Amino acid sequence: MVLILQSYCLIGAQRLLLAIGMTVLAGQALRADEVKIFAAASLRDAAQELSAQYSAQTGEETVLVFTASSAIARQIANGAPANVALLADQEWADWLIEQGVVSDVTPFASNRLVLISADDVKFDDIAEFPTVLGRDVLAMAQTETVPAGRYGKAALETANLWDVLSPQIVQAANVRAALRFVERGEAPFGIGYASDLVALPNLNEVYSFAPDSHAPIVYVAAQTTPEGADFMTFLQSDVAQAILQVWGFSPAPASR
Secondary structure, three states: HHHHHHHHHHHHHHHHHHHHHHHHHHHHHHHHHOEEEEEEEHHHHHHHHHHHHHHHOOOOOOEEEOHHHHHHHHHHHOOOOOOEEOOOOOHHHHHHHHHOOOOOOEEEOOOOOEEEEOOOOOOOOOOHHHHHOOOEEEEEEOOOOOHHHHHHHHHHOOOOOOOHHHEEEEEEEHHHHHHHHHOOOOOOOOEEEEOOHOOOOEEEEEOOHHHHOOOEEEEEEOOOOOOHHHHHHOOOOOOHHHHHHHHHOOOOOOOO
């Protein structure tokens, strides 16, 4: 009797484990149907609307992960489960191609680099900025790895202001984090994108850097798995491009 009971218990346990396993597999299957999109921090608001519209059109769920383009590229190169990567510059996209992670990338938007403040002030000559800044700090994204930080550093170097201002620069993990310093009043000025002003309406454009003062700001999409193909097509649609323009982005330049 004890052996029979033990057998029934063993069979019951096996059935329970099988049921649990099937549930886990079903959950994994559902998650596999989601389109996982890793996007640059500056795309946060636009990407949320893009993903919602894409889901409404296709019925496919999307999962969004936001961080700096540098972090996205490295994570994907190390096997992060993204189906699509939306990067804020061509350089990190080219790096993914060099690493053999993707075969090509597609430009889908562009942007402007601007000096931003919570105060509604304007000036025409960036040479005036050190005097305006005084002993305060300037908030920027990380200048060695994050696209917005690299663009900002290049623009300041073009204006011969980098050496003067670098001791007063506070660097953040991404452009939105840098502009939060300005929004909270912890820094009077920050360098970010024109599109950030749509998402952060309490901030103002103080100065627009000339396009030739830094590398072109081109947003590119990379398909990392076959599951990302439909979203890549959607990005080029009139609907997606209209959403991007509402959030302050400009059309992508002609393909290289």
